[in-house]
Amino acid sequence: MSGGIARAVLFDLDGTLVDSLGDLHAAVQRVADDLGRAPVPVDVVRPAVSRGGRGMLAAAFPDLDDARRETLLQPFLDHYAASIAARSAPFDGMLQVLDRIEGSGARWGIVTNKAEALARKLVDALGLLPRCAVLIGGDTLAQRKPHPLQLQVACERLGLACGDAVYIGDDRRDADAAAAAGMRAVAAAWGYRDADDDIHAWGADVVLASPHDLLAPGAMRAR
Ligand SMILES: O=C(O)COP(=O)(O)O
Numbered sequence: 638m639s640g641g642i643a644r645a646v647l648f649d650l651d652g653t654l655v656d657s658l659g660d661l662h663a664a665v666q667r668v669a670d671d672l673g674r675a676p677v678p679v680d681v682v683r684p685a686v687s688r689g690g691r692g693m694l695a696a697a698f699p700d701l702d703d704a705r706r707e708t709l710l711q712p713f714l715d716h717y718a719a720s721i722a723a724r725s726a727p728f729d730g731m732l733q734v735l736d737r738i739e740g741s742g743a744r745w746g747i748v749t750n751k752a753e754a755l756a757r758k759l760v761d762a763l764g765l766l767p768r769c770a771v772l773i774g775g776d777t778l779a780q781r782k783p784h785p786l787q788l789q790v791a792c793e794r795l796g797l798a799c800g801d802a803v804y805i806g807d808d809r810r811d812a813d814a815a816a817a818a819g820m821r822a823v824a825a826a827w828g829y830r831d832a833d834d835d836i837h838a839w840g841a842d843v844v845l846a847s848p849h850d851l852l853a854p855g856a857m858r859a860r
């Protein structure tokens with residue numbers, strides 16, 4: 638620990654570190670346009686973000702069967718990759734949080750279920766890639782969240798034990814992955830969860846309302 642901050646602070650990407658909903662929604666909308674369909678409300682896409690492209694397409698087009706929806710995945714990803722950071726930015730306060738972590742001598746990284754290439758592209762477009770000490774995507778390893786493997790390997794790459802790190806995420810699977818890795822979990826209430834998904838029932842070590850709350854003493858400590 639340094640300055641009450643864990644030696645590594647790991648972030649979920651979509652809905653936690655970066656407010657990426659606008660570009661994800663725009664890509665879903667492009668698919669809807671290609672199909673000649675009505676606009677898809679952003680509120681339909683938001684709670685599905687942590688379930689990835691397939692989850693967002695299932696939420697947007699529930700009447701299509703799985704095989705038909707599967708054919709929409711690549712066009713969705715292509716639309717998204719072509720305009721990945723037009724509307725996306727770190728959540729308000731996050732740049733200050735990253736400065737604080739680095740200023741304490743700790744490192745920070747990203748563990749996301751987003752495909753690694755897309756995650757790198759987004760983080761690079763935001764100018765944060767050179768500062769990010771480790772980035773593990775949903776397709777980097779054989780398992781993804783809620784499995785703890787991504788968090789375990791992130792720590793391994795940093796030369797740390799999971800108990801030296803903290804994981805911050807906006808979905809129950811993030812808290813589950815942290816718990817399974819023996820890592821302290823912070824639940825990010827500023828993210829994209831469903832209105833009826835009780836964040837206090839996830840079993841995270843703490844629930845924080847805003848990125849600014851991460852600046853409070855001890856908020857980013859390890860276990
Ligand atoms: O794109 C996804 O699958 C979800 O991304 P996240 O894990 O960063 O929330």
Ligand SMILES: [Mg+2]
Pocket residue numbers: 649650651652653687806807808828
């Ligand atoms: Mg998320």
